[in-house]
Amino acid sequence: MKTFFIWSTFCLLATISCNANTKPDSKIAFKTEKSHLIHTTKTDPDTRNIQVALLLDTSNSMDGLIDQAKAQLWEIVNELSYAKCGHHKIKLEIALYEYGNDGLPSQEGFIRQVLPFSNDLDEISKELFALTTNGGNEYCGKVINTSINQLGWKKNNDHLKLIFIAGNEPFTQGPLDYKDAATDAAEKDITINTIFCGNYRQGIDSMWKDGADITKGEYSAIDHNRETIHIATPYDDVILELNRKLNSTYIYYGNQGAQKRKLQAEQDANAQSYSSANAVSRTVSKSSGFYKNKSWDLIDAAEDASFEIEEVAKDKLPKDLKGKSKAELKEYITEKSTARKEIQEKIKEVNKKRVQYLRDHSKKEDNNLETALLNAIKKQGRQKSFTWEN
Template sequence: MRTFIIWSTLCLLTHISCTANHKPKNEIALTKGQSHQILTTKTAPDTRNIQVALLLDTSNSMDGLIDQAKAQLWEIVNELSYAKCGHSTIQLQIALYEYGNDGLSSREGYIRQVLPFSDDLDEISKELFALTTNGGNEYCGKVIQSSINQLDWKKNDDHLKLIFIAGNEPFTQGPVNYKDAATDALEKDITINTIFCGNYRQGIDTMWKHGADITHGEYSAIDHNHETVHIATPYDDVILKLNHQLNDTYIYYGNRGAQKRMQQKEQDKNAESYSAANAVSRTVSKSSGFYKNKSWDLVDAAEDEEFELEEVVAEELPEQLKGKSKGELKQYISEKSNERKEIQQKIQELNKKRVTYLKNNRKKEESNLEAALLNAIKKQGRKKSFSWEE
């Protein structure tokens, strides 16, 4: 069977909530003629962030790791979405780095920031599926240091700030001592979790465990070449049909709107390329609060109090909407919003039955990327008042 680890992970993340009474308020400032641009974004004080930086080894031996990431992404997001933290709103941000690839710049230490912290799940999926392996020279300390210095980490310690680094070469390689990088992370309340692709004892001997221990993180060893097992459920076909209906509720705008709308469909296909179960996991993620597209979708954008429909350029709307008045357009957006909520609710209800079915039919938990990520995120999240329904 095809692997589907990554999608599962993404889906898990989407159901999280936390301890405040109001939703986060994002302020979108748009310039005339450039309705697609998000110039400023403010996160309300009652928002808790889960910031996850994924540092993936893309050397020749890591094809299996990258496949697991692609296959389990949405299920991971979904599992995280079941978290609770009072009434506060949770914002998930994922950053992606690749390292150890000879195709990358030697001056940068064979490291590339693929994506800074982002809540655009389609963009994360696109970049993940574009990764290829080649080479290499794996400098763990260097890539950790780069992620600490380059990413926009939250300052408040109430946020969950995590680095996950996965690879199979000694943790000690490269120009930056991993101890120095880990000490810096500890001072900034960033937890490093290490995932060694190979034998558990070998990972300890090559200092992968010590790299996690410094920040009180988790060390795991996984079989990165193991393919994800697909378990079909009686609810999959209906959920996938609902996905097509869900896609029809999106109204693109802005000069990149049509492109982002196409990207949404492309990531549906990428998920399905691994398995139907992977596509189902992505659909569940799209029904969650983590899947928001205010920069290009009018339904999501209209939820923001600061959004001005009058600023939207008519020429950058779908053809069938270009001749509508502002009043007609508002009515159309409202209808699509109500339609979307109904579809998402149906998906969530079916997913509850799907999750129960999977629990009753899944074999013993395997040692894979998804399990390593979720175990660490839940354990460290509990230290900051996050909880998960069991």
Template sequence: MKTYFKTLLFGMALIGFTACNANNKKTNTDLAQAEITVQKPSKQYIKVALLLDTSNSMDGLIDQAKAQLWDIVNELSYAKCGNNKPNLQIALYEYGNDRLNGDEGYIRQVLSFSEDLDEISKELFSLTTNGGEEYCGQVIQTSLNQLNWGKNPDDLKLIFIAGNEPFTQGKINYKDASTNAKEKDVTINTIFCGDYRQGINISWKDGASLTNGDYMAINQNNATVHIASPYDDDILILNQKLNKTYVIYGQAGSQKMALQAEQDTNASLYSKANAVSRTVSKSSHLYKNKSWDLVDAEAEEDFKYNDLKASQLPEVLKGKSEAEIKAYVAKKRIERKRIQKQIQDLNNKRKLYVSNHKKDTKNGLENAMTKAIKEQAKRKKYSWD
């Protein structure tokens, strides 16, 4: 019996070590230790820190970030790490803006790593530009110091820095920042807003190559191209139905639901197609609202109905028994899954339509980021549906 148990335990350990990263080799000592301790595999994350120059000339860049956020999220939603779909965390920094603190390098952390896509959208829409000094090395180092990058070797950890001034400015050498990034397994990607050759001459390409990242150049003033499809109206109708499946709870519930509606509006300000892209994001596993929605919260391992106070419940559930609340949430969950599937099915048709009509229209920031992410994800053995 002891031999059988030991063999079983060892087999389970080997399964646990089957990682997305094929280069993550285990020594004999590691495997021996695995006989003693069996750990659950960690969740995989795609961690993206977006460092945006918000000096005077960067209005077009900020506009592209606002308009193309949901297309980028949608592309990342198709990523797979083995049989798992990795989670997404996005952090946001602005730099090079005179309104920021000069003693801190004209740098501001707008948002730490977050899975709250509505909050990320809100903060993007809050950005404004103003003249300033752009210190690329310092903003990279600041993001390395402040953010929790974690130590999971299967996480994809990426910095995207965009701007148009020399990469060498500031008191922190970008080469030193790159060395520190490599120690944290973070890849730096640079997006120069201007002529490709000019970006090379002022070290933007070197800033990427030191961590085997990608260097890209975009015209930040190009308008985002959104292609309408025959499926857009139906998807937007489903978005309205999807919003009705959210069951608010807690002090922030009403406020967060209002934020959700606000970001729906912000997306639609650019075009109907952009609103559709946001709706598609809301139908993916990356759109999570466990802090204020009972349907998402209930799916968490540590959630307990006993912890809910009557004051935290929406009016429709106040005075209801636990069994009645569970039944109500289960009904909303079924509705949501059905609606999300309908959105995904329509989006598959929409993607085919858009690909047939896209021709040579490529959106700068979106194309640069998704191309780099996919290439670098291959090193971690990620795949795309």
């Protein structure tokens, strides 16, 4: 049996207003002083970050938990998209590690950083679905310490800084004492949350609860082999049709634009591979402020006031746009932006009915990864003035 944790989805993942479902400004900002396309990002001093480091054990006893993570990713993202923090903006960042796999370097403690802090939901989904399991050694203290030292944690304590780790082997394994790693985390205002895959009492006896207690984090015990039940609703087909329309509003650009557009479609397919209801959950995530693709999509890029465009690299645009003039391209982007906002609003409206249907027709799951993750984030977020409403 091995240690592991995850999540997904999420996203989550782009700078948004505190209410991630607030309708964005419809104005498209273009500047034309320079002869090349520039996309810059400014740091907003009023931003409050939610930083989550997910430490995934990819040993072969964790297949069930990985499946839960894949199946529950988008519902987790959706719930987090309701985050608010007064008048502050929120930036959600996810980092991903794998460990406990014999295929990883032994000199590194069988640990690999899969992704540093990222707000790219498609990349997170891609890496999650690419994980494979193998036997190995699971060193909780070591992987926690590595994530603390390698990642770009915010220094200001107003931010929410969380580590999640799950598994079913003793928390004491490995060359580095988990108490030292947890003490270091506490000094940096990083909270460690532990999820034991098995009996609640057994997790306590194997020091999983103590690992969380040192930083005043949450300890949970779950059934990691429980299959995720997706409830179909009368609104699913409508939302999936809206997803097809939403995808048609994306305009790729740049060296990796076409590849990123393909990645988006692949992650739609990955979600669908678990069920149509899971694909619906991903579509809802794509209607939220967490799902932004400024690095490759002209619509998202043009919403940034710092975005400048004079000449778009014609050979890095879709074939049907390469012949358009600058004015025609700007008009086309504006039209697509308006269409996207309308589609996203329709998705949100239909999803409200879907959510109510699920509340009326499904039992609350309280023994899975999604519940353990969200309960901890919300509880610790409230201590720093974050709230969640939907």
